[in-house]
Amino acid sequence: MTVPAYNFAYLNEQTKRMIRRAILKAVAIPGYQVPFASREMPMPQGWGTGGVQVTAAILTPEDTLKVIDQGADDTTNAVSIRQFFVKTAGVATTEATTEATVIQTRHRIPETPLTEKQTLVFQVPIPEPLRFLEQRETETRKMHALEEYGVMHVKLYEDIARFGEIATTYAYPAKVNGRYVFDPSPIPKFDNPKLDNCPALQLFGAGREKRIYAVPPYTAVKSLDFEDHPFSVQSWDKPCAICGASDCFLDEIVTDDKGGRMFVCSDTDHCGKRQRAA
Amino acid sequence: MTPLLSVTGVCKNYGARVGCADVSFDLWPGEVLAIVGESGSGKTTLLKCISGQMEASSGSVYYTTRDDRRVALDAMSEAERRFLMRTDWGFVHQDAREGLRMGVSAGANVGERLMAVGERHYGRIRGAALDWLARVEITGDRIDDSPWSYSGGMRQRLQIARNLVTAPRLVFMDEPTGGLDVSVQARLLDLLRGLVRKLGLAAVIVTHDLAVARLLSTRMLVMQGGRAIETGLTDQILEDPQEPYTQLLVSSVLQV
Numbered sequence: 001m002t003v004p005a006y007n008f009a010y011l012n013e014q015t016k017r018m019i020r021r022a023i024l025k026a027v028a029i030p031g032y033q034v035p036f037a038s039r040e041m042p043m044p045q046g047w048g049t050g051g052v053q054v055t056a057a058i059l060t061p062e063d064t065l066k067v068i069d070q071g072a073d074d075t076t077n078a079v080s081i082r083q084f085f086v087k088t089a090g091v092a093t094t095e096a097t098t099e100a101t102v103i104q105t106r107h108r109i110p111e112t113p114l115t116e117k118q119t120l121v122f123q124v125p126i127p128e129p130l131r132f133l134e135q136r137e138t139e140t141r142k143m144h145a146l147e148e149y150g151v152m153h154v155k156l157y158e159d160i161a162r163f164g165e166i167a168t169t170y171a172y173p174a175k176v177n178g179r180y181v182f183d184p185s186p187i188p189k190f191d192n193p194k195l196d197n198c199p200a201l202q203l204f205g206a207g208r209e210k211r212i213y214a215v216p217p218y219t220a221v222k223s224l225d226f227e228d229h230p231f232s233v234q235s236w237d238k239p240c241a242i243c244g245a246s247d248c249f250l251d252e253i254v255t256d257d258k259g260g261r262m263f264v265c266s267d268t269d270h271c272g273k274r275q276r277a278a
Numbered sequence: 279m280t281p282l283l284s285v286t287g288v289c290k291n292y293g294a295r296v297g298c299a300d301v302s303f304d305l306w307p308g309e310v311l312a313i314v315g316e317s318g319s320g321k322t323t324l325l326k327c328i329s330g331q332m333e334a335s336s337g338s339v340y341y342t343t344r345d346d347r348r349v350a351l352d353a354m355s356e357a358e359r360r361f362l363m364r365t366d367w368g369f370v371h372q373d374a375r376e377g378l379r380m381g382v383s384a385g386a387n388v389g390e391r392l393m394a395v396g397e398r399h400y401g402r403i404r405g406a407a408l409d410w411l412a413r414v415e416i417t418g419d420r421i422d423d424s425p426w427s428y429s430g431g432m433r434q435r436l437q438i439a440r441n442l443v444t445a446p447r448l449v450f451m452d453e454p455t456g457g458l459d460v461s462v463q464a465r466l467l468d469l470l471r472g473l474v475r476k477l478g479l480a481a482v483i484v485t486h487d488l489a490v491a492r493l494l495s496t497r498m499l500v501m502q503g504g505r506a507i508e509t510g511l512t513d514q515i516l517e518d519p520q521e522p523y524t525q526l527l528v529s530s531v532l533q534v
Contacts, residue, residue: 133381146357150394154379154386157393160400161385161422226400 009056009089015039019057019212023203026214031176032144033127038210043080048106049207051123052081055104058119058203059085064092066100071108071249071266078106095269107170109191111248111270114200116217122185124206127213129173129183149181152224160229169234174223176215181224190233190249195221240265243274280342282307282448282480283328288337290323297323298504300337307447310474310481312495312512314488314527320504321484322452328482329369329450330359344447364394368441372453374433377440378425384411384436385421391444410439414469431462435469442473449474451483455490467493488531492516500524 007013015037022036041049059065065085069077073095081104082093094100097112104121114120130140133151143149152173159167172189175181184195185204195202195215202215215221225231239246241262248270250263265271281304290297298320305311313321326332328339330351339351344366351359363369371377378387388407389397397403408418414435425433434454441449454470455463471494474481485491491498491512498515500508500523508521519525 133379142356146360148360148394150390150396153393153398154382154390157386157389157400157403158382161383161404225398227398228401 006088008061009059009085010042011039011053011056016057019053022212023054023057023214026203026212027201027216029180030216030219031180031182031213033182033211033213035210036212038207041207043084045208046125047077048081048104048123050205050209050212051104051106051121051207052084052205053207054121054203054205054212055085055102056089058121059089059091059102061089061091063101064094064099066094066097066103066269067105068103068108068110068267068269069106070251071110072268074268096273097269107186107188108249108266109187109194111245111265111267112273113194114198116199118200120198120200120202122187122202122204124183124185124204124211125208126171127183127204127206127209127211129171129181144180147179149175149224152181153226156224156226156229160226166225166229166231172223172231174221176221177219178222182213182215184221188234188249189223189231192221192223192231193233197221236263238263240271243271243278245271245274279306280346280348281305282309282342283482284338284340284342284348285328286338286340288324288327288334288339290320290327290332291335296320296504298327298501301499301501301506302337303499303506303509305448305480305482307480308478309497310479310483310495312491312498313482313484313501314486314491314498315501316486316527319501321486321501323504324501325450325452325482325484329367330354330363331369341448364391365444366447368446368449370434370437370441370449370451370454372456374425374430374437377437378433380425383422383424384416384428387425387436387440388443391440395444406443410443411436413442413473414439415465429462431458431466434458434466438470438473442477442479445477447480449479449481451481453485454483455485455487463490470494488516488528500527 018037022034026034041052067078067082069075085091097110102119106123128140130143132155134140156166170188171183171186172192173181174184174192197218199217201217204213223231236250240250242264245265248265251266252261252263254261283305286302288301289299301324315321327334340348342348385407388410389403392403392406411421416432455466483494495512498512499506502523508524516528519528
């Protein structure tokens with residue numbers, strides 16, 4: 001590209017300023033959903049327009065961007081968003097978690113521990129954890145304001161009554177900083193412990209629902225549970241079929257039409273690094 | 279002893295129309311008050327005003343809390359009022375669908391208030407739910423069923439269990455037997471009477487059915503055109519009505 005066709009990172013400066021204000025407020029009140037004037041983006045809502053706007057607002061020319069979708073760097077959503085920012089911002093990109101300064105993610109937190117120098121941006125479809133049980137926005141806002149979170153446990157109760165255990169496996173509700181219950185976006189509950197006391201800043205953007213919220217660095221995030229049914233994460237019988245890791249989140253891959261399947265790491269960068277080291 | 283609920287000069291106007299006008303009464307602990315009157319006489323408006331669901335145009339409602347404080351409803355913060363509503367108070371709607379969370383199982387419906395006040399032990403919540411379902415004559419094997427699969431009478435009983443699980447001191451009921459057939463009504467009334475007596479509940483029951491009032495209530499308040507025209511002991515009013523309207527009401531009950 002010779003002449004820049006867009007303002008840096010696509011959004012105009014006024015819009016970025018508006019989003020940054022929302023982000024600042026979100027960081028100041030951990031877990032609180034801050035409304036913002038979500039823009040139309042050149043991709044369909046539901047493809048991560050919230051995350052893209054947050055990333056666009058915080059990106060600087062010196063940043064190195066990593067985009068992951070379900071843990072992988074090479075799936076459609078990740079590839080197209082990465083190319084979008086290469087085209088509109090010209091920033092460096094990487095697939096290595098350790099080299100990235102901004103990581104936009106859909107459905108996963110990288111297995112490699114994050115550092116203070118990194119920012120994790122989540123794409124969020126439904127930011128309201130209470131929506132399942134209460135449809136009215138006026139009412140859910142009031143419930144957040146008055147800290148009426150009993151109904152959240154009604155959902156978990158239903159799980160145990162029906163399935164014998166807390167069957168919620170993704171978008172598992174958690175309490176931030178002892179105050180707001182939030183929806184950590186559809187990450188597997190396997191990743192919930194990584195939210196807690198994380199050195200990196202974690203930002204959540206919901207484009208269609210027009211909400212931004214945040215978990216600042218080193219903030220307590222506690223997953224909801226019952227005393228006699230404590231929170232636990234998924235586990236697998238076998239390690240990753242490629243790298244042999246037994247402490248990672250595994251995806252099931254169907255390999256033929258005769259019932260063949262294998263379990264492999266969902267975090268492609270982490271898996272590749274382990275293979276190279278072996 | 280102080281009255282549990284003290285209502286003084288409560289008025290509610292809907293624009294130029296009068297919902298209820300200048301109603302006053304005291305409700306004492308363990309007492310059941312029936313508000314009777316024909317449709318449109320302001321019974322439900324009054325109930326909503328005194329239970330904090332609607333703001334009265336004028337007048338005051340005082341409630342005596344467990345720690346013996348006398349608080350005005352409109353002086354309470356919304357947080358306090360909502361807390362009161364799910365701990366000390368109960369509200370039984372005429373249509374059980376309004377009072378129940380229809381999307382979740384019966385057990386979750388009963389357990390919700392417990393979870394709202396901080397119970398975080400699944401076993402204990404389930405135990406309490408089973409206990410309360412038994413008390414309202416719903417068998418334990420229906421605990422995981424959706425209220426959609428319940429009959430009208432069962433839904434109403436479930437709603438009662440859901441309200442009573444936190445041991446409230448005061449229950450408001452809006453036509454609790456409305457829309458149920460006669461035999462189911464009789465069973466529900468029997469159950470309600472037993473629970474109210476056993477738990478020493480105070481209750482305000484709105485009904486147009488004098489039989490309900492006679493069975494459940496100790497005192498009665500007759501309304502017409504938004505005003506309380508007669509109040510007194512239930513037996514006294516039903517046996518010896520003073521006001522012409524009350525006489526009409528009592529005499530219009532079918533004698534089978």
